[in-house]
Amino acid sequence: MSMPTPATARAGAAALDVKRLRQDFPALKQEINGRPLAYLDNAATAQKPAAVIEAVARYYREDNSNVHRGVHTLSERATAAYEGARETMRGFVGAASTREIVFVRGTTEAINLVAQAWARPRLQPGDEILITHLEHHSNIVPWQMVCEQTGATLRVAPINACGEVRLDEFERLLGERTKLVAIGHVSNALGTINPVRQMIERAHAREVPVLVDGAQATPHMAVDVQALGADFYALSGHKMFGPTGIGVLYAREALLDAMPPWQGGGDMIKAVSFDGTVYNDLPYKFEAGTPNIGGAVGLGAAADYIAGVGQAQIAAYESDLLAYTEDRLAEVDGLRLIGTAANKAAVASFVIDGVHAHDLGTIVDHHGVAIRAGHHCAMPVMEFFGLAATARASLAFYNTREEIDALVEALREAKNIFG
Ligand code: PMP
Numbered sequence: 123m124s125m126p127t128p129a130t131a132r133a134g135a136a137a138l139d140v141k142r143l144r145q146d147f148p149a150l151k152q153e154i155n156g157r158p159l160a161y162l163d164n165a166a167t168a169q170k171p172a173a174v175i176e177a178v179a180r181y182y183r184e185d186n187s188n189v190h191r192g193v194h195t196l197s198e199r200a201t202a203a204y205e206g207a208r209e210t211m212r213g214f215v216g217a218a219s220t221r222e223i224v225f226v227r228g229t230t231e232a233i234n235l236v237a238q239a240w241a242r243p244r245l246q247p248g249d250e251i252l253i254t255h256l257e258h259h260s261n262i263v264p265w266q267m268v269c270e271q272t273g274a275t276l277r278v279a280p281i282n283a284c285g286e287v288r289l290d291e292f293e294r295l296l297g298e299r300t301k302l303v304a305i306g307h308v309s310n311a312l313g314t315i316n317p318v319r320q321m322i323e324r325a326h327a328r329e330v331p332v333l334v335d336g337a338q339a340t341p342h343m344a345v346d347v348q349a350l351g352a353d354f355y356a357l358s359g360h361k362m363f364g365p366t367g368i369g370v371l372y373a374r375e376a377l378l379d380a381m382p383p384w385q386g387g388g389d390m391i392k393a394v395s396f397d398g399t400v401y402n403d404l405p406y407k408f409e410a411g412t413p414n415i416g417g418a419v420g421l422g423a424a425a426d427y428i429a430g431v432g433q434a435q436i437a438a439y440e441s442d443l444l445a446y447t448e449d450r451l452a453e454v455d456g457l458r459l460i461g462t463a464a465n466k467a468a469v470a471s472f473v474i475d476g477v478h479a480h481d482l483g484t485i486v487d488h489h490g491v492a493i494r495a496g497h498h499c500a501m502p503v504m505e506f507f508g509l510a511a512t513a514r515a516s517l518a519f520y521n522t523r524e525e526i527d528a529l530v531e532a533l534r535e536a537k538n539i540f541g
Contacts, residue, residue, distance in 0.1 A: 138439040143431060144520050146171040157490030160525035165310045165469055165516030166494055167360045168341055170424075174364055177423035178416050189415055190389055190406070204415050207422030208405075211370050214425040215355060216346035221404040222378065224371040225418050229337040230260040232356035232371035233304070235408065236333055237264035239384040240354075240377065241302055247273030250299040252330075254279040254287045255506060256309045256316070259499040261335040265304060274301070281506060285312040285461040293324050300325075303332040307339035311500035311514070312461025313444070313469025315339075322351040331377065337361050341518060342440055342467045344433040347372050359417060363518075364424030368417030371408075378404050385410040436519040440468050446523055447515060450530045455537055460512050471498075471512040474533065477540040479511040482533065489532035491525070 144150050149169045152159050161169060181203055187196035189204045208220045217223055226232045241251065251265045255278055262276075269276050277300070279292040287305075296303070303325045308315050322332045333354035339345055341362040347355045352372070359368040373381075383390055383401055387410035392400040401407045428436070447470045451457055456475035474482060483495035494514045497504045504510060515529055 138435045154490040160491040160528045162515040163492045163494050164518040168363045171427050173427050174420045174423045178420040181416050181419045203419050207418040210422035210425050224405045224408045226369050226371050228358035228369035229356040234264045235384045237268040239381045241268045245272035245274040249274040249301045250277050252277045252300050252303045255281045284463050285314045286463045300330045306335040308467050310338045311498040311503045313466040314463040315465040319350050343437045359421040364421040365417045368414045368421045383407050387411045447526045454533050468517040471514045479513045482513040482536050485536040486532035491529045491532050
């Protein structure tokens with residue numbers, strides 16, 4: 123998934139009416155510490171458009187009921203809304219069938235599901251799972267856990283000084299014993315866009331299935347799981363302008379079919395007796411218990427909203443804004459950008475000589491600017507760069523150059539106070 127060229131970026135920038143789109147986001151209309159809010163913490167979670175808030179509220183106001191059970195009208199409406207959201211998400215990721223769309227709490231749960239239901243029964247001592255040094259903790263720890271449970275080994279493809287995965291090393295580590303590759307699509311800590319299609323091709327050449335952690339991709343670019351060749355693809359609703367507590371695990375139907383259920387309970391069964399239980403069809407086999415119906419409805423509304431804005435326009439606009447952000451940050455005395463990959467999305471991570479990242483976060487908040495400071499749940503990345511923390515501005519399509527200017531002004535003040 124390559125980012126647009128500068129020329130198309132400029133065309134896209136013109137095509138997106140950000141001023142108007144910002145009106146869709148009630149939370150953006152407030153002042154923080156007497157200044158207009160500049161929300162630059164989108165990689166942590168994105169703000170929600172009124173269309174999402176209203177879809178969730180309307181569901182609870184008018185249709186609230188349990189799904190797949192009742193014969194009454196509200197239950198039929200709730201089921202239609204929930205399954206409608208599944209169809210929307212099928213289209214959003216380009217899956218072949220709604221049987222391949224499992225609603226989960228988010229990316230973390232999706233990865234844990236694959237670790238426990240796909241990997242755990244298959245792994246033998248000495249088998250290997252290959253990840254990269256760029257991963258978020260939720261694409262590391264579930265694999266460490268399953269390695270502990272099975273005696274398998276976790277292998278890690280290294281990165282270079284720009285924060286790009288070293289593809290030669292990745293390929294070298296893909297070996298006879300590799301049973302699964304798990305890679306992030308976009309790094310939340312650095313913004314690096316991994317060449318996932320290429321990486322998947324290399325893994326598939328060795329018949330190794332690939333899980334892609336798409337948490338940071340879906341808010342910024344169009345994703346087509348079939349074009350990518352992904353076997354598993356995980357996403358979180360709250361990163362893509364939807365509610366918290368809802369996400370999707372996409373998995374190829376043949377893989378899901380061959381997997382035992384992860385959790386047991388209501389809705390994931392066809393029949394239960396004390397002699398045994400018959401599991402439900404896909405995808406319900408993996409959705410034990412009452413699901414987050416309102417969340418799914420909100421996620422569907424978020425996907426529709428993104429489609430309405432236009433994914434190509436979003437990618438182009440953000441590419442332009444990220445270039446502007448990096449140029450402006452370079453003007454701040456003593457600032458060093460961490461993560462300078464050739465192909466990046468929406469994230470500018472940085473440190474400033476003599477100023478702790480957390481102090482930066484606090485001072486810019488006085489200016490109404492929300493950024494994140496810390497290890498960004500990617501401690502191995504911080505360790506690679508010899509840092510405990512970075513400050514991170516992470517963008518969405520509703521951010522503006524004025525907000526970046528406010529950030530830079532606030533950083534200059536921080537530098538004056540501490541530097
Ligand atoms: N992977 C990446 C790259 C992320 O940025 C995040 C969230 N910061 C996650 C996984 C985990 O997502 P969630 O907390 O929504 O499960």
